[in-house]
Amino acid sequence: MQMVRIIKNSAVLLLALLFSCAKEGAEGPPGPEGPQGNNGSNGGAGEGVVLAFQTPAGSLFRWQQNASTEKFNLHVQFPGTTQWSENGVLFDDTAGHAYGSLIVSFMRASASPGDTAWYALPFLAPTNITERMDVYRDRITIRPQDKQVLLQQEALIPQPPSNVKSPTYRVFGLRVLMVPSSESGVLRKAAPDELNTMDAVMEKYGIRENDFTEMRAF
Numbered sequence: 001m002q003m004v005r006i007i008k009n010s011a012v013l014l015l016a017l018l019f020s021c022a023k024e025g026a027e028g029p030p031g032p033e034g035p036q037g038n039n040g041s042n043g044g045a046g047e048g049v050v051l052a053f054q055t056p057a058g059s060l061f062r063w064q065q066n067a068s069t070e071k072f073n074l075h076v077q078f079p080g081t082t083q084w085s086e087n088g089v090l091f092d093d094t095a096g097h098a099y100g101s102l103i104v105s106f107m108r109a110s111a112s113p114g115d116t117a118w119y120a121l122p123f124l125a126p127t128n129i130t131e132r133m134d135v136y137r138d139r140i141t142i143r144p145q146d147k148q149v150l151l152q153q154e155a156l157i158p159q160p161p162s163n164v165k166s167p168t169y170r171v172f173g174l175r176v177l178m179v180p181s182s183e184s185g186v187l188r189k190a191a192p193d194e195l196n197t198m199d200a201v202m203e204k205y206g207i208r209e210n211d212f213t214e215m216r217a218f
Contacts, residue, residue: 050205051101051178053091054212061171063155072167074153076174078217085217088139088152091176092213098142098149101178105138105151106198108173116172118198121153127168132158134168150218151176175212177201 058079063072064086075084110116111125122137135156142149153174155167175198201207 049097049180050207051097052175052207052212053178053215054175055089055173056214059173061173063167063171066154070156070158072155072157074155074171076217081217083217088141088150088218089174089215090148090150090218091215092147093142093144093149093178094147096144096147097178097180099144101180103140103149104177104179104201105140105153106175106177107136107153107169107171108175109136109169109171111168111170118175119169120198125168134158136167136169149176149178151215174215176215177205177207179205 055076056079060077062075062077062084064075065072073086075086076089077084105121106118107121108116108118119136122135125134125136127134137154137156139152139154140149141152151174153171155169157167
């Protein structure tokens, strides 16, 4: 027991010496200022960078029913072409940030004239048909071999009693934010029945309208 007490006392004394040692004499002048940290900028490499993408202005959108199912896929026609991109749209991930980021997509849409807004996906859209809720959601596929991310949108329209089968919301634009996990904070994937506003997200991360990079056809 006495040997254990001696070992304990020796350990305490050693720690005290390690943390109490101080160099005698006057303090020297401060060293030169270190280089500025790597903050990065939107659209480029850098830690903590929120990347923003959108479909070009003038893009057209249409819903196309998938065979005879309840699913409708969103097709996009980009400016300057007559071809419809039927399998989604692409945006670049040249720095490989996608795997470590929260990817949130928004759909600018309207159910009736005058109420166009940005909706975070997925969301449930009530209709004027009893017991019918339309579901709008996205599918995101990371393509590391091409350093790209594929974005697809779809609507699930349950069969209504009137047998009228079409998505209520017309689409006018798509946006995506790629938020690093270290910066995501309270932002998270929207629950099916809740909305995240585009303005609030842009304000939170200091994103401006000219920070968005254009998507392209798949």
